[in-house]
Amino acid sequence: MRIKSTLENYVFVLPAVSIFTIFYIIPFIWVLQLSMFSWDGILPTKIFVGLENFKEIILQDPSWWESMWNAGYITLIALTLQNTVAFLLAWACDREIKMKNFYRVIFFIPPVLSEIVVGMAWRFIINDVDGANIINRMLVSIGLPQLAHNWLSDPKTALTTVALVHSWKGFGWGFLIFLAGLQTIPRELYEAARVDGAGSWRIFKNITLPLMIPVFVLVAILTVLGTMQAFVLILGLVGGEFAGHTSVPVLRILAVMRDSSRFGYACAQGISFGVILVAISFIQYRLSKRYRQA
Amino acid sequence: MKSAIYYQTKKVTLNLLIHLFLVSVAATCLYPLLWMVASSFKTQETIFSDISLIPRQFHFENYYLAVSQSDFGRYFLNSVFYTASVAFGIVVISSMAAYAFSRLRFPGRNIIFAVFMAAMMIPIPGSFVALFVLLNKLHLRNTPLGYILCMISVGLSMSIFLLKTFFDTMPRELEDAARIDGCSKLGIWRHVALPFAKPALAVVVVFNALNVWNEYVLALVIFDNKNLMPLQRALMLFRGEFLTNYPLLMAGLTITALPIIIMYLLMQKYIVKGVASRAVFG
Numbered sequence: 001m002r003i004k005s006t007l008e009n010y011v012f013v014l015p016a017v018s019i020f021t022i023f024y025i026i027p028f029i030w031v032l033q034l035s036m037f038s039w040d041g042i043l044p045t046k047i048f049v050g051l052e053n054f055k056e057i058i059l060q061d062p063s064w065w066e067s068m069w070n071a072g073y074i075t076l077i078a079l080t081l082q083n084t085v086a087f088l089l090a091w092a093c094d095r096e097i098k099m100k101n102f103y104r105v106i107f108f109i110p111p112v113l114s115e116i117v118v119g120m121a122w123r124f125i126i127n128d129v130d131g132a133n134i135i136n137r138m139l140v141s142i143g144l145p146q147l148a149h150n151w152l153s154d155p156k157t158a159l160t161t162v163a164l165v166h167s168w169k170g171f172g173w174g175f176l177i178f179l180a181g182l183q184t185i186p187r188e189l190y191e192a193a194r195v196d197g198a199g200s201w202r203i204f205k206n207i208t209l210p211l212m213i214p215v216f217v218l219v220a221i222l223t224v225l226g227t228m229q230a231f232v233l234i235l236g237l238v239g240g241e242f243a244g245h246t247s248v249p250v251l252r253i254l255a256v257m258r259d260s261s262r263f264g265y266a267c268a269q270g271i272s273f274g275v276i277l278v279a280i281s282f283i284q285y286r287l288s289k290r291y292r293q294a
Numbered sequence: 295m296k297s298a299i300y301y302q303t304k305k306v307t308l309n310l311l312i313h314l315f316l317v318s319v320a321a322t323c324l325y326p327l328l329w330m331v332a333s334s335f336k337t338q339e340t341i342f343s344d345i346s347l348i349p350r351q352f353h354f355e356n357y358y359l360a361v362s363q364s365d366f367g368r369y370f371l372n373s374v375f376y377t378a379s380v381a382f383g384i385v386v387i388s389s390m391a392a393y394a395f396s397r398l399r400f401p402g403r404n405i406i407f408a409v410f411m412a413a414m415m416i417p418i419p420g421s422f423v424a425l426f427v428l429l430n431k432l433h434l435r436n437t438p439l440g441y442i443l444c445m446i447s448v449g450l451s452m453s454i455f456l457l458k459t460f461f462d463t464m465p466r467e468l469e470d471a472a473r474i475d476g477c478s479k480l481g482i483w484r485h486v487a488l489p490f491a492k493p494a495l496a497v498v499v500v501f502n503a504l505n506v507w508n509e510y511v512l513a514l515v516i517f518d519n520k521n522l523m524p525l526q527r528a529l530m531l532f533r534g535e536f537l538t539n540y541p542l543l544m545a546g547l548t549i550t551a552l553p554i555i556i557m558y559l560l561m562q563k564y565i566v567k568g569v570a571s572r573a574v575f576g
Binding site: 006008009010012013015016017019020022023024025026027028030031034041085088089092093095097098099102103104105106107108109110112113114115116117118120121122124125134137168173176177180225229231232235236239249250253254257263266267269270271273274277278 | 309312313315316319320322323324326327329330333345386387388390391393394395398399400401406409410413416417418419420421422423424425426427428443444446447450451454479483504507508510511514526529530533540543544547550551554555558559562565566569570
């Protein structure tokens, strides 16, 4: 009787566990395994190469490190510009203000759109020299025609343009999380501080900021993980899988797999990237703990 | 002592600045979309000369061409089918598992649950490489089933987590009453737990539907057959073919974006909830 009941209970998790095992755990193990082989994805023979793939990534793959640097740059802009805007907007919407809900609805529209749609729509707006390019038209009309150019084709501006479009698409996430965090701060704290004669700035500095540190860390971790791995937006904006000056790690993995047919090497790239991402979020988490104790 | 007028003016000015800031960001959010929709009604000639957001003439034929010439009707239906199947599959599978993790006893329960949760926190950036190999071996590449199963697996952890926390708050009396009436475990899940979890199920449906509708990379790796492609994947092909036909491309983008925007506007309270629970989880 007890055994039958236990078996019945397993039935409940069986579908989830089997799908998860086949489509998540096995691929996970294969990535680890394949990273030590040289394989073109088709032939039955895989050649064991040990840690050669990782050695090549570290020592002989400048395009990989360039893509890493690019993703780091985009992430830096997302962490600073995008999150600052998100926080200011959340702070503005946390007070008694008209049309609060309207703004909240609008700010989350870019995050729900697909990266392909956002990338293609923005490309149309910013990349033609004399076509529909609104940014260029504005530059001309305020008397700076020399600045008007193909923002995405020019190597000097391409990466920053990508980073700005990415921030446009992403700030709504931070906004909603910051807003949820701000709303958990008890109003009485603010009132008590005001009665004690504290000004807006001191209330912000001594109450809002310290209480928001866990939320800042959370948003920072989500931003880093999300932005470092972002690449579909770049496909939408720039086109082909060799995104040139705006290549990022996942695009490199995709290109190594699809165009060079180096499956083992692609997996090794995936692992080294994954390890770096986990390490970064772990450091952020530890730093926040220390800060909270201090 | 500063006068009341001083404070009044200061408050009004601050409010004005805040509104100016909010309005300008909101405009930046909406402008590209309005521009995209407006352009989809223009022609190749007027799209570069008529830069107004309301076209002088509405050319609906772009939509007709997108559907008739470039098979956008089929891609649309593909996307609808994948989205609906995955959302349905996830709701059934994850709610059963979450109910078991929350209420039923069996050896290994906590370990299995921990593995699901760990998957949420460990990124595998190259997983599509392995999935490509796996689906080839299982002869599931270029099949709707292969894509649907992969996408179900992508959404499982988050959905199980959301539903489990919800089931944890379910009063025991509800189940006990059903058990006394002779309900089986499956019956309790179906007739007590599922109705109780409706708000959380809505969050699960909305998030997974958004995720599948907008998914690109697995569709890229899994489908070579044009007839099976979802919208996002087809758009990239479409751009290759009609690179310079902007009005047609913008019509394609609008067809792809509109269902998501409508769904978002209808279900936005669930999305806010979902993001908040994600915040709590972190």
